[in-house]
Amino acid sequence: MSRQPSNPAIANLSTALAASGVTLLGTLFFTAQRDLTFVRAPGETFSNAFSLAVPAVAVYLLVLFGLGFAGVLRRWWTAALAGLLAAFVGSTLGYALQVISNGLELSGETWGMIFGEFVGLNVQFSVAGVLAAALLCPPVYRRLTGEAEPGAAVRYVEGPSSIDDSGSAFVRIPSTAMLEDMDEATRETANTQWEAMVAAFEEAEWGTQAVPEAEDERLAVFVGDTALVLGEQVIPARPKQDARRGEFGDVRETLAEAGAVFDELEAPAVFDPADVVEGIGVLYVGVGGATNASAVRGLRSAVRDRGYEVVAVPVAEGVRLSDAASVLPDGTKLVWEPGIRNPEVFGGRVATAEPSGAAVVALDEQTIAVPASAPKTRALLGELGYVTVELDISVFEEAGGSLPRLSLRSRD
Numbered sequence: 001m002s003r004q005p006s007n008p009a010i011a012n013l014s015t016a017l018a019a020s021g022v023t024l025l026g027t028l029f030f031t032a033q034r035d036l037t038f039v040r041a042p043g044e045t046f047s048n049a050f051s052l053a054v055p056a057v058a059v060y061l062l063v064l065f066g067l068g069f070a071g072v073l074r075r076w077w078t079a080a081l082a083g084l085l086a087a088f089v090g091s092t093l094g095y096a097l098q099v100i101s102n103g104l105e106l107s108g109e110t111w112g113m114i115f116g117e118f119v120g121l122n123v124q125f126s127v128a129g130v131l132a133a134a135l136l137c138p139p140v141y142r143r144l145t146g147e148a149e150p151g152a153a154v155r156y157v158e159g160p161s162s163i164d165d166s167g168s169a170f171v172r173i174p175s176t177a178m179l180e181d182m183d184e185a186t187r188e189t190a191n192t193q194w195e196a197m198v199a200a201f202e203e204a205e206w207g208t209q210a211v212p213e214a215e216d217e218r219l220a221v222f223v224g225d226t227a228l229v230l231g232e233q234v235i236p237a238r239p240k241q242d243a244r245r246g247e248f249g250d251v252r253e254t255l256a257e258a259g260a261v262f263d264e265l266e267a268p269a270v271f272d273p274a275d276v277v278e279g280i281g282v283l284y285v286g287v288g289g290a291t292n293a294s295a296v297r298g299l300r301s302a303v304r305d306r307g308y309e310v311v312a313v314p315v316a317e318g319v320r321l322s323d324a325a326s327v328l329p330d331g332t333k334l335v336w337e338p339g340i341r342n343p344e345v346f347g348g349r350v351a352t353a354e355p356s357g358a359a360v361v362a363l364d365e366q367t368i369a370v371p372a373s374a375p376k377t378r379a380l381l382g383e384l385g386y387v388t389v390e391l392d393i394s395v396f397e398e399a400g401g402s403l404p405r406l407s408l409r410s411r412d
Contacts, residue, residue, distance in 0.1 A: 019129075
C-alpha cells in the first residue's frame with residue numbers, strides 16, 4: 001500500500017518549520033560569531049543573538065508557510081525565491097519590531113536603515129533563509145506528500161501474483177518520450193497525477209503491477225489501449241496502423257507472466273480495446289472508429305463461452321467508447337451522448353454533462369473514481385448513492401486519453 005500523503009496545509013507548515021529551524025540555527029551561529037568580543041559572557045552573547053533572530057524567523061516562517069500554498073516548495077529554485085522573499089520580509093519586519101520595542105519612531109530615515117540591513121548585518125539571516133528553503137524544503141515537502149521528484153518518472157514494482165486475482169490493475173508509467181514533450185512543471189504534474197491514480201487503486205485494495213516503461217512510445221501510458229482483459233482471458237489489440245505496435249510486446253509479456261490466456265482476433269479485424277465497455281453480462285463495443293465490424297464478430301465468438309453478449313455501438317469519429325460511456329456496478333449506464341451516434345443502443349441511460357463524465361472507473365461496488373474535469377458528474381453519482389474519488393488527470397486528458405485507458409483492470 002502507498003503511504004498516505006499528508007494534508008497540504010500540514011505539509012506546508014511542517015516544511016516551513018523545518019526550514020525556519022535551520023535558518024534560526026544558522027543565524028544564531030553567525031550572529032554569535034560576529035559578537036564574540038570576549039567582553040560579554042557566552043550566555044549573554046547567545047541571548048542577544050536569539051532576541052535579534054527570533055522575530056525575523058517567525059515572520060520568515062509565516063511567509064514561507066503562506067507561499068507553500070502556491071506550490072513553490074516543490075522545486076529548489078522556486079523554494080529559493082520563496083526563501084529570499086521570506087528572508088527579506090522577515091528581516092525587515094523583525095528589525096522594525098525591534099525599533100518599535102526600543103521606543104523609536106519608524107521614520108523615513110529609520111526605514112532606510114532597516115532596508116539597508118538586509119544586505120548588512122542581516123545578510124547572515126538572508127543567506128541562511130535562502131539556503132534552508134532551497135535545500136531543505138523540496139525533499140521534506142515531497143516526503144510528506146508522497147510526490148515524485150520533479151522530472152523523474154515514477155517506478156512501480158510489486159503487483160498481483162495472478163491476472164485473475166480479485167482486483168488486478170496493470171499500469172504503466174508515463175514514458176520518457178511523453179515527459180520530454182512537457183515543461184518541468186507539467187512533467188511534475190503528470191507524475192503526481194499518475195501516482196495519485198495508482199494510490200486510489202491500492203486504497204481500494206486492488207493489486208497493482210507495472211508494465212515495463214516503453215521509453216520511446218509517447219502514448220504508452222494508455223495501457224488500456226493494448227488489450228481487453230476478462231479475467232485470465234486476454235484479447236490483444238489489432239490496430240489499423242503500426243504506429244503503436246511497439247507498446248504491445250512488454251504488455252503481452254507482463255500479462256503472460258501473470259497467467260493470461262490469449263485469444264487473437266484474425267484479419268481483417270481491426271480492434272482497439274479502448275472501444276470496449278464491460279457491463280453486467282454484456283460487452284459494449286464501439287464501432288466506426290478504431291474498431292471495425294469484423295472485430296465485433298470475432299469478439300462474439302471469443303467471449304461466447306464466458307456468457308457475454310456483445311453489443312455494437314456506433315461512435316462518433318475519433319471517439320473511443322470507453323471515453324464516452326461507462327457501466328456502473330448497479331448496471332446504470334453513464335453516456336456522453338455527443339460521442340455516440342446512436343445512444344439509444346444503450347436503452348435506459350444517464351447522460352453526463354461533461355465529455356469526461358462518462359469515463360469513470362469503479363473501484364468497488366460503492367466507490368467510483370471520477371476525473372476532476374467532471375464535477376457535475378461527480379455530484380450526480382453522489383445523488384445516485386455512490387462514494388466518489390476525484391482524480392485529476394488533466395495532463396493525460398490533454399494528451400488525448402481518459403481515466404479508463406490508464407490501466408488494464410480485472411475483477412474476476
